[in-house]
Amino acid sequence: MSKKQEQVSVFIMGKKFMVPAASTIMSALEYSGFQLKRGVGCREGFCGACATVYRLKDDFKIRTGLACQTVVQEGMLIAQIPFVPAVKPVYDISKLEPTITIFKQLYPETFRCLGCNTCSKACPQDIRVMDYINAVERGDLAKAAELSYDCIRCGMCALRCPAEIGQFNVAILAQRLYGSCLAPKSKEMIERVEQIRKGQFNEEMAAIKATDKAALKKMYYERDIEPGESV
Numbered sequence: 001m002s003k004k005q006e007q008v009s010v011f012i013m014g015k016k017f018m019v020p021a022a023s024t025i026m027s028a029l030e031y032s033g034f035q036l037k038r039g040v041g042c043r044e045g046f047c048g049a050c051a052t053v054y055r056l057k058d059d060f061k062i063r064t065g066l067a068c069q070t071v072v073q074e075g076m077l078i079a080q081i082p083f084v085p086a087v088k089p090v091y092d093i094s095k096l097e098p099t100i101t102i103f104k105q106l107y108p109e110t111f112r113c114l115g116c117n118t119c120s121k122a123c124p125q126d127i128r129v130m131d132y133i134n135a136v137e138r139g140d141l142a143k144a145a146e147l148s149y150d151c152i153r154c155g156m157c158a159l160r161c162p163a164e165i166g167q168f169n170v171a172i173l174a175q176r177l178y179g180s181c182l183a184p185k186s187k188e189m190i191e192r193v194e195q196i197r198k199g200q201f202n203e204e205m206a207a208i209k210a211t212d213k214a215a216l217k218k219m220y221y222e223r224d225i226e227p228g229e230s231v
C-alpha cells in the first residue's frame with residue numbers, strides 16, 4: 001500500500017477517526033467531517049489562524065503546531081483552539097515614543113520573562129521569540145523588529161508562556177515604533193508618496209481599475225521583473 005493510501009488513527013476532540021497518513025491536521029479534520037469555520041485561513045502556513053494543540057501517542061508533552069502544516073501521526077490526539085487570548089491595549093501609534101517606558105506602560109508583563117525559551121520552542125516559524133522579548137526589555141527595538149519580522153500571530157508562544165506574555169502583540173508594537181520612528185526613511189518612497197498625493201497616478205489607476213481580471217493577470221506576469229524579484 002502506498003504512503004498516500006495508508007490510514008492512521010487520530011483522536012479529534014477525544015473521538016477516534018481513521019484518516020490518510022499523509023494528511024495535515026487540517027485535512028484530517030475535514031476528512032473526518034468537521035466543517036472549519038474558525039481556525040482556518042490561508043491553508044499555506046502564512047496567516048496564523050490554525051493554531052492547534054496535540055499530543056503524540058504515549059507522550060506526555062502538549063505540542064503546538066499549525067493545523068495546515070503539521071502532518072498527522074498514528075495515535076495523535078488533536079484539539080483546535082479558536083484563538084489565543086492575549087493582552088491587547090489600544091493606543092495611538094503617532095503619539096508614542098520608541099522607548100522602553102511605553103512597553104512598561106502597555107505591556108508590563110514583558111518584563112516578567114523568565115528566560116525559559118518555551119516560546120521559541122513553540123513557534124512554528126522558528127522565530128527566536130525569547131530573544132525578541134529580551135531585545136524589547138533592553139530597549140533594542142530594531143533588533144526586536146528584525147527578529148519578529150516573520151511572526152504570523154498564531155499565538156502559540158503566548159499559549160505556552162509561564163509569564164503570560166502576549167509576545168506577538170509586543171512584537172507588533174516594536175515593529176510599529178521601529179517603522180514609524182527609527183527606521184531610516186527612504187527618499188524614493190517619500191517622493192513617490194508625494195507624487196501619489198498630487199494625483200500623478202490617478203489616470204493610470206482608473207485605467208487599471210477598469211481592466212478585467214484576465215488582462216490584469218497578463219499585465220502582472222508580463223511586467224518588468226527586477227533581478228532577484230519572484231513572480
Ligand code: SF4
Binds near residue numbers: 126150156
Ligand atoms: S512568535 Fe508567536 S505568534 Fe509569532 S509565529 Fe511564533 S509562535 Fe506564532
Ligand code: SF4
Binds near residue numbers: 117118
Ligand atoms: S515563554 Fe515567556 S517566560 Fe519563557 S522565555 Fe518566552 S517570553 Fe520568556
Ligand code: FES
Binds near residue numbers: 040044046047049068
Ligand atoms: S490556515 Fe493560515 S497558517 Fe494555517
